[in-house]
Amino acid sequence: MGMLVGNCMSGIAVGVSYCISQLSDQREKIETFLSFGASRWEAGRPIAIEAIRLALLPTINSMMTGQIIAGAPIMDAVKYQQILMFMISGATALGVLAAVLTCIFIVLDRSHKLRADRISNSKPFIYQTLSEYGHKVLTILSEFEHAIFRCLCFFRRTKIDERRPLLRQSQD
Numbered sequence: 001m002g003m004l005v006g007n008c009m010s011g012i013a014v015g016v017s018y019c020i021s022q023l024s025d026q027r028e029k030i031e032t033f034l035s036f037g038a039s040r041w042e043a044g045r046p047i048a049i050e051a052i053r054l055a056l057l058p059t060i061n062s063m064m065t066g067q068i069i070a071g072a073p074i075m076d077a078v079k080y081q082q083i084l085m086f087m088i089s090g091a092t093a094l095g096v097l098a099a100v101l102t103c104i105f106i107v108l109d110r111s112h113k114l115r116a117d118r119i120s121n122s123k124p125f126i127y128q129t130l131s132e133y134g135h136k137v138l139t140i141l142s143e144f145e146h147a148i149f150r151c152l153c154f155f156r157r158t159k160i161d162e163r164r165p166l167l168r169q170s171q172d
Contacts, residue, residue, distance in 0.1 A: 003084065005092045007144045011092040012099045022047045024119050025046030031114050040108035048100050055091070055096040 023030065024048065033043040067077035109115050 004088055007088045008091045011055040011096045013055050015051045015096040015100045018054050019047055019051040019100050020107075020119055023104075023114070024049070024116070027114060029109070034108075034112050034114065038110050038112075040105065040110075043112075043114075044108050045102040048104050051100045052093075052096055055100070056093060059065050075150040086114060 023044075030043045030047075034040070066081060068074060069134055107118050
């Protein structure tokens with residue numbers, strides 16, 4: 001299940017990323033198609049086809065190799081590998097198709113207009129928040145590390161200082 005979800009998520013990320021970047025890069029071309037009377041599907045179809053093609057590039061996994069090393073018969077390992085590849089390809093194809101078509105139909109609205117305001121090139125909100133709080137957390141951890149270092153140095157000094165009077169008394 002994890003292999004299916006992982007490959008599906010990777011494919012969706014590649015497909016949607018390509019789709020969004022091409023919609024923003026080819027904005028004038030799409031608006032020209034739409035102004036000449038093309039439907040939103042006709043204007044976005046070349047981008048959708050290329051995004052789906054890129055997202056469905058085959059991924060090689062090592063399930064068959066692991067089974068052979070574990071001692072399974074080679075024909076069983078090959079059958080499991082084929083089944084797994086068909087399942088991964090099918091799940092990824094369905095996920096990518098749904099995500100890319102949703103992306104196209106969100107950016108190109110029902111009135112056949114390109115909605116550039118729905119395309120954002122900035123960092124997602126979670127990254128902005130993490131970078132703000134990440135700096136604060138790193139500062140706190142650094143201060144905590146310095147405090148621990150000072151405590152360890154203090155305890156080491158007291159142990160050394162406790163030994164000195166004993167050594168001085170025994171030398172006299």
